[in-house]
Amino acid sequence: MQHNASLTTPYAIRNMIRNEDYTGSTSGFVPGFVQANLVILPQRYAFDFLQFCQVNKKACPIVASSRTPGATSIPNVAHDLDIRTDIPRYRIFKNGQLIEEVTNIKEQWRDDLVTFLIGCSFSFEESLKLAGLEIRNITENKNVPMYMTNIPCESAGIFHANMVVSMRPMKPADAIRAIQICSRFPDVHGAPVHFGDPAAIGIKDINRPNFGESVTIKDGEVPVFWACGVTPQVAIANAAPDFCITHSPGHMLITDIQNAHISAF
């Protein structure tokens, strides 16, 4: 009982992850707190990447970043954070190729690494649920469907990509409410970027997502599309930097930042 109670705080979960007592997905963990995508790059790529995120805010909203190359913590994000151990599972890339998946990056750590945390749709899905909207991927217990589009991001240095979007089907009235709610959360992708005809943004078959799983679209529903945090991963794959670390999909950093705290208004 004591044990379970303590796991209701982000700090307790991070400690469990740090000790490698848990190495699984963080989906659904500690409702109410921001979970973040991780990108770690050598300092020489840091300006280009930060600029790519800055000019493509909807797809790549920066929640926080380390302030000194080699720093393993980030101000105002998580108590006693050690970015090398506090995420369940990491991916190591060399020249754009996935080399290995590991449960800590103590051996891979270098003094020139800069850490970026990028907002994740878990936060706005929670706000939509609180407003009584159904999130189909949650109802169907699936990973949200994600699609490559023909919407070009702005390029910055070596980083370029078309936008990746996630899709949630909704009745028009619910879509309108979702647009209102998500407008309050620019740091986790903000309002949708499109609804309706998938072909209008270059999606050939709505039933064959490029990432995640297909979900049911019922009669009277329209697909609603949000800019997706997989976009920076595509930009990194395109740029193929000689070294990069990310989280493994679904294995996020659980921060001490409350979802309610990041609303714009």
Next chain:
Amino acid sequence: MQHNASLTTPYAIRNMIRNEDYTGSTSGFVPGFVQANLVILPQRYAFDFLQFCQVNKKACPIVASSRTPGATSIPNVAHDLDIRTDIPRYRIFKNGQLIEEVTNIKEQWRDDLVTFLIGCSFSFEESLKLAGLEIRNITENKNVPMYMTNIPCESAGIFHANMVVSMRPMKPADAIRAIQICSRFPDVHGAPVHFGDPAAIGIKDINRPNFGESVTIKDGEVPVFWACGVTPQVAIANAAPDFCITHSPGHMLITDIQNAHISAF
């Protein structure tokens, strides 16, 4: 007549400025279009500065930035932009000291310079006026009063500062409307950061601003404080980079971006 009509477009004004036919303040020019603060820094400071702006968005909202060191234009900002000539007046700083004020920077230009455009309160003042609110500094034809506060910005690399705020007195009902309206404009400082007691944010005498001019506060009004774009200038003065170029106060870049286009919702 032909001449005046043509000056209703940002491009026409920029051309007049490029030709040095006009070297004055841009206040009130081409209503409806975003005017931007200018910061130009050598590439080696660019990451720290972009990160400082990113973690202090309210005070330092980045509107756009050049994508390649030495580039004299910026994508999606202004047709045929040449950042070396299209601003009426520039300030050259060396080691944090103002060296000279010039009307173009063709001689000072270097291949390692990166340009940042930062949002300016002209945009939200226009939205407030359209909503029928009185802006006291405009009514009294004064530069808005600005104050150093004790609100610390987050530091990034060499850049650190306390927040500078601008102040507009309002009746509470108008302040509430202003909070709603400005929430829609996170890229030009967003919602206010404080209202009421100046001492609560470290302002000793509301009648003695650190920058700009004092304005009348009438009975029944409260001072309302917004994060101010002078903050990055204080951060630059504190950091004293060996080289830096800014616009001269009030002598802004007039972009082709419409104020309405930068609203978050």
